[in-house]
Amino acid sequence: xxxxxxxxxxxDSTAGTITGTTNIDPLPSWNEGPLKTNILxxxxxSIDSSGENFITVEDRVAVFDNDGTLWSEQPVYFQFFFAMxxxxxxxxxxxxxxxxxxxKSVINHDLKSLMAQGEKGxxxxxxxxxxxxxxxxxxxxxxxxxxxxxxxxxxKKYKDxxxxxxxxxxxxxxxxxxxxxIVSGGETAFMRPWVTEAYGIPRDRVIGSNLKLEFQWQGDxxxxxxxxxxxFNDDGVGKPMSIDRIIGRKPVAAFGxxxxxxxxxxxxxxxxxxxxxxMIVHHTDSTREFAYDRESKIGRLDKALDWAKEHxxxxxxxxxxxxxxxxx
Amino acid sequence: xxxxxxxxxxxDSTAGTITGTTNIDPLPSWNEGPLKTNILxxxxxSIDSSGENFITVEDRVAVFDNDGTLWSEQPVYFQFFFAMxxxxxxxxxxxxxxxxxxxKSVINHDLKSLMAQGEKGxxxxxxxxxxxxxxxxxxxxxxxxxxxxxxxxxxKKYKDxxxxxxxxxxxxxxxxxxxxxIVSGGETAFMRPWVTEAYGIPRDRVIGSNLKLEFQWQGDxxxxxxxxxxxFNDDGVGKPMSIDRIIGRKPVAAFGxxxxxxxxxxxxxxxxxxxxxxMIVHHTDSTREFAYDRESKIGRLDKALDWAKEHxxxxxxxxxxxxxxxxx
Numbered sequence: 001x002x003x004x005x006x007x008x009x010x011x012d013s014t015a016g017t018i019t020g021t022t023n024i025d026p027l028p029s030w031n032e033g034p035l036k037t038n039i040l041x042x043x044x045x046s047i048d049s050s051g052e053n054f055i056t057v058e059d060r061v062a063v064f065d066n067d068g069t070l071w072s073e074q075p076v077y078f079q080f081f082f083a084m085x086x087x088x089x090x091x092x093x094x095x096x097x098x099x100x101x102x103x104k105s106v107i108n109h110d111l112k113s114l115m116a117q118g119e120k121g122x123x124x125x126x127x128x129x130x131x132x133x134x135x136x137x138x139x140x141x142x143x144x145x146x147x148x149x150x151x152x153x154x155x156k157k158y159k160d161x162x163x164x165x166x167x168x169x170x171x172x173x174x175x176x177x178x179x180x181x182i183v184s185g186g187e188t189a190f191m192r193p194w195v196t197e198a199y200g201i202p203r204d205r206v207i208g209s210n211l212k213l214e215f216q217w218q219g220d221x222x223x224x225x226x227x228x229x230x231x232f233n234d235d236g237v238g239k240p241m242s243i244d245r246i247i248g249r250k251p252v253a254a255f256g257x258x259x260x261x262x263x264x265x266x267x268x269x270x271x272x273x274x275x276x277x278x279m280i281v282h283h284t285d286s287t288r289e290f291a292y293d294r295e296s297k298i299g300r301l302d303k304a305l306d307w308a309k310e311h312x313x314x315x316x317x318x319x320x321x322x323x324x325x326x327x328x
Numbered sequence: 329x330x331x332x333x334x335x336x337x338x339x340d341s342t343a344g345t346i347t348g349t350t351n352i353d354p355l356p357s358w359n360e361g362p363l364k365t366n367i368l369x370x371x372x373x374s375i376d377s378s379g380e381n382f383i384t385v386e387d388r389v390a391v392f393d394n395d396g397t398l399w400s401e402q403p404v405y406f407q408f409f410f411a412m413x414x415x416x417x418x419x420x421x422x423x424x425x426x427x428x429x430x431x432k433s434v435i436n437h438d439l440k441s442l443m444a445q446g447e448k449g450x451x452x453x454x455x456x457x458x459x460x461x462x463x464x465x466x467x468x469x470x471x472x473x474x475x476x477x478x479x480x481x482x483x484k485k486y487k488d489x490x491x492x493x494x495x496x497x498x499x500x501x502x503x504x505x506x507x508x509x510i511v512s513g514g515e516t517a518f519m520r521p522w523v524t525e526a527y528g529i530p531r532d533r534v535i536g537s538n539l540k541l542e543f544q545w546q547g548d549x550x551x552x553x554x555x556x557x558x559x560f561n562d563d564g565v566g567k568p569m570s571i572d573r574i575i576g577r578k579p580v581a582a583f584g585x586x587x588x589x590x591x592x593x594x595x596x597x598x599x600x601x602x603x604x605x606x607m608i609v610h611h612t613d614s615t616r617e618f619a620y621d622r623e624s625k626i627g628r629l630d631k632a633l634d635w636a637k638e639h640x641x642x643x644x645x646x647x648x649x650x651x652x653x654x655x656x
Contacts, residue, residue, distance in 0.1 A: 013468045058530070135572050140358050179532075188573055188576070192576050202386070202508075203575075203576040203577060204574070204575050204576050204577070214565075215568055215569065215591055217566035221592070224569060224572055224600050230562075233558075240552060241373075241541045241552060244463050244541070245516055245517075245538050245541075246532070248516070248532050249531060249533065263543055263550070267550055270550050288392055294545065
């Protein structure tokens with residue numbers, strides 16, 4: 001057994017890597033200013049074991065929303081673009097759909113008419129595209145889509161519509177031994193196949209909404225069949241609940257962009273042991289991305305905007321604070 | 329910022345530590361024999377990058393059931409002893425309970441009469457003791473209990489009724505860069521306060537059943553109130569589901585002791601990339617612990633015993649294979 005015991009500890013694949021360099025700006029895509037200084041100071045103080053704002057390594061938990069915080073979410077959540085692409089891919093074997101709503105609108109790329117059909121139509125598209133396959137089959141569908149699909153307005157792959165300043169921030173935190181989680185209203189199974197490549201976040205640090213599953217046998221093979229029903233909605237008050245259940249520690253840093261993130265930010269702000277960092281991406285850049293807040297149907301930022309101002313949380317102004325929006 | 333960037337990578341608190349020694353038996357509480365040899369060989373082969381059974385670090389996921397696998401579970405699950413202790417602690421402020429079932433039986437330590445009242449009585453005791461407090465209050469209740477409470481038959485603290493051979497096995501796996509999770513039918517919030525001290529498993533690697541929660545405000549403080557309803561039952565087919573949702577990888581090693589672990593073991597056995605290890609603790613030691621399997625109401629091992637024999641999974645015979653049962 002000596003060969004077994006001689007093994008050197010390999011790098012923990014779940015931890016971030018260390019740049020290990022000095023005098024290199026860890027946030028090069030952020031404009032200089034109070035916001036950037038505050039982020040740098042928060043992290044610097046948190047690792048200074050002689051200072052009053054030191055945070056132990058095990059308590060360095062940071063949570064990030066996904067849609068609108070790490071990548072774009074307009075004009076509809078990208079998971080819904082995925083759903084529509086799947087339905088169009090299935091249309092050839094479902095000829096009746098060309099005459100049946102809501103499928104007809106999807107096939108004709110008529111988003112306006114689809115939206116006019118309300119939640120019932122949307123849920124039908126989501127159900128058709130997201131259930132009736134195994135968890136493995138769904139993972140393969142998402143992997144294929146993310147590698148090829150292109151955003152209809154931005155004309156770029158969805159996986160390239162991720163925010164470079166936020167990726168730098170994730171990396172900066174991981175380099176200082178923060179454990180970084182995604183806590184999103186999107187589905188866990190939809191994010192997991194691509195977040196490691198896109199953000200450097202490992203598969204087991206992705207928390208999201210879930211569909212009901214059923215354990216079934218296909219011959220000699222156990223599978224998890226995806227059912228057309230939501231098991232858990234990881235949005236709004238769901239976020240502190242899933243943080244409590246899955247992480248089991250109150251975060252010291254939280255990043256969101258909409259009212260759906262407010263309870264997660266409030267939960268983080270109530271950390272009894274540490275000064276915590278709450279930040280909101282404010283979509284103010286109609287040229288490079290999108291500009292929206294209080295009136296938007298997707299990613300509405302209204303109550304959280306008031307709360308942030310009252311409680312001196314940081315607003316990341318996309319136009320002013322970010323040198324670059326997307327990964328080049 | 330140079331002081332910030334100069335920081336050395338600190339050890340990842342979530343990873344196991346390395347003993348780094350040679351020729352020391354990593355499993356001293358296991359008797360020599362084919363079972364011990366098989367465990368050692370599995371792990372040795374899995375870290376040999378030149379061999380056909382090599383497992384990449386990120387895929388080295390091992391899952392352990394808790395009740396009956398890592399600690400005892402007789403004559404009733406210890407979480408139920410906790411529930412009864414809480415009810416007795418509350419009895420002074422609920423005088424009517426001395427005349428009302430199922431509380432009366434609990435107060436009188438009459439387990440037999442309580443059991444005779446069936447599931448309805450048990451659920452009432454569980455509801456009374458487990459809900460109506462915040463997640464923080466519950467954590468404090470469990471912490472206080474585990475530090476002081478004593479098993480009525482074994483006359484030892486519950487936290488000392490953990491299986492030393494299994495703790496060695498967890499440590500051995502962690503030392504070889506396995507990520508070890510508990511996947512238990514018990515409640516996550518009940519296990520989390522003590523599993524790090526007891527087993528060396530970090531808080532965020534505990535997967536269990538969950539109660540429904542409600543996000544509430546107590547003055548300026550957000551809290552998660554525990555409701556008297558089960559949100560997710562992490563037993564039987566629930567185990568592969570929670571593994572899929574929370575870990576997002578199929579394990580390569582699974583350890584259980586009852587029919588409730590069978591789907592988790594079957595799920596692990598179906599790993600498409602790697603040879604996997606499935607092991608069952610067989611309670612065969614009426615002297616040092618308990619002896620039970622097919623006929624037991626708690627931790628019944630019947631279907632899984634047949635399946636294990638048919639599929640050449642390993643049975644850990646407590647009497648024959650373990651030199652020591654409990655931590656000294």
